[in-house]
Amino acid sequence: MTPPATTLHGLLLAAGGGRRMGTPKALVDDWLITSVAVLRQGGCDDVTVVLGAAADRARARLGGEERVVVAEDWAEGMSASLRAGLAAVAGEPADAVLVHLVDLPDVGPEVIARVGALASPSALARATYAGVPGHPVLIGRDHWAGVAETLAGDQGAKAYLRSHGTEPVECGDLATGADVDARPSGR
Numbered sequence: 001m002t003p004p005a006t007t008l009h010g011l012l013l014a015a016g017g018g019r020r021m022g023t024p025k026a027l028v029d030d031w032l033i034t035s036v037a038v039l040r041q042g043g044c045d046d047v048t049v050v051l052g053a054a055a056d057r058a059r060a061r062l063g064g065e066e067r068v069v070v071a072e073d074w075a076e077g078m079s080a081s082l083r084a085g086l087a088a089v090a091g092e093p094a095d096a097v098l099v100h101l102v103d104l105p106d107v108g109p110e111v112i113a114r115v116g117a118l119a120s121p122s123a124l125a126r127a128t129y130a131g132v133p134g135h136p137v138l139i140g141r142d143h144w145a146g147v148a149e150t151l152a153g154d155q156g157a158k159a160y161l162r163s164h165g166t167e168p169v170e171c172g173d174l175a176t177g178a179d180v181d182a183r184p185s186g187r
Contacts (some may be wrong), residue, residue, distance in 0.1 A: 042112020
């Protein structure tokens with residue numbers, strides 16, 4: 001008998017105000033649309049986009065085709081976005097979420113697929129780049145409540161991941177994993 005397929009849900013965090021960027025990152029170029037496409041092409045069965053700052057303008061860029069949740073308390077930091085996203089997918093039939101950030105333009109579907117290949121309800125893994133932890137982060141359903149309980153400030157799930165033996169998935173051969181905090185010159 002073939003085991004049931006694992007369902008992987010993409011969770012794109014795009015709520016921040018982009019203080020250093022000078023504009024919400026969800027409004028920069030085509031990052032929002034590209035990030036959703038990367039999650040889908042990398043193997044996510046469904047995608048939820050978490051918006052906050054300039055949510056109406058960012059939602060318009062999506063064209064109404066994606067599932068969107070607004071983190072009303074987005075100014076609190078990444079914890080607010082992740083908390084809103086996990087709450088939004090709690091009722092979905094997903095075994096795991098793959099958390100991706102909108103400001104990682106060089107992370108492509110190959111990275112998503114490599115990390116997502118470990119998806120299961122008990123999974124806890126994250127991409128590393130030359131050994132340095134980064135995103136995406138894979139969180140199995142068994143960990144959702146525990147992660148949500150530890151969220152505070154602009155740290156996301158860092159404390160939970162550190163204390164629960166997160167499996168590193170080296171992706172430095174595929175991308176740098178570097179977030180972009182400033183617009184390229186000339187834009």
